[in-house]
Amino acid sequence: MKKIREYVEGMFKDVPDSKEKTDIVQEIILNLEEKVQDLIEQGKEEEDAINKSIVEFGDITEIKSGLMNISGSEQKRPKSFSHANNLMFSVFGSMLLIGLFIFINFYYSPNTIWFVYPMFAVLWWPLSLFFVWLNNRKKGKDD
Numbered sequence: 709m710k711k712i713r714e715y716v717e718g719m720f721k722d723v724p725d726s727k728e729k730t731d732i733v734q735e736i737i738l739n740l741e742e743k744v745q746d747l748i749e750q751g752k753e754e755e756d757a758i759n760k761s762i763v764e765f766g767d768i769t770e771i772k773s774g775l776m777n778i779s780g781s782e783q784k785r786p787k788s789f790s791h792a793n794n795l796m797f798s799v800f801g802s803m804l805l806i807g808l809f810i811f812i813n814f815y816y817s818p819n820t821i822w823f824v825y826p827m828f829a830v831l832w833w834p835l836s837l838f839f840v841w842l843n844n845r846k847k848g849k850d851d
Contacts (some may be wrong), residue, residue: 711758712740719768723775732771740765791841798834805830 716736723729740761747757806827813823 709741709744709758712744712762713737715762716740720772720775723772726775729775732775736765736768791837791844795834795837795841798837802830802834 716733720729720733743761743764744754744757747760748754752760806823809823809826809830813821
């Protein structure tokens, strides 16, 4: 059913290539071919069944816009966005939070030192990003 394949691929020609696009195109082709087979079993001619299934398929603008958003977000990722930047942001953010905890601790309860406990929780953020950065650096995938 070459006509169905050409029709569906033509509808998605302006969408950038991606795995999601390929999967959706294949799924739509399979669904249309199943509909054609059902119509043929009901007594329609193959050409009529193909045309009817294409006409009844409907509008795909939502599917295309979803694919454009997915592929667009992947392609428009800024070059400066990297694991090293994430690591620096997490270190800076953790330092600010720990500083806030120290200030609150000594301002409101100077006799009890409790800022250490939330400090350990906050330190997991840069620590986890540090290991992601190391793994990507070893693989050569750091941006």
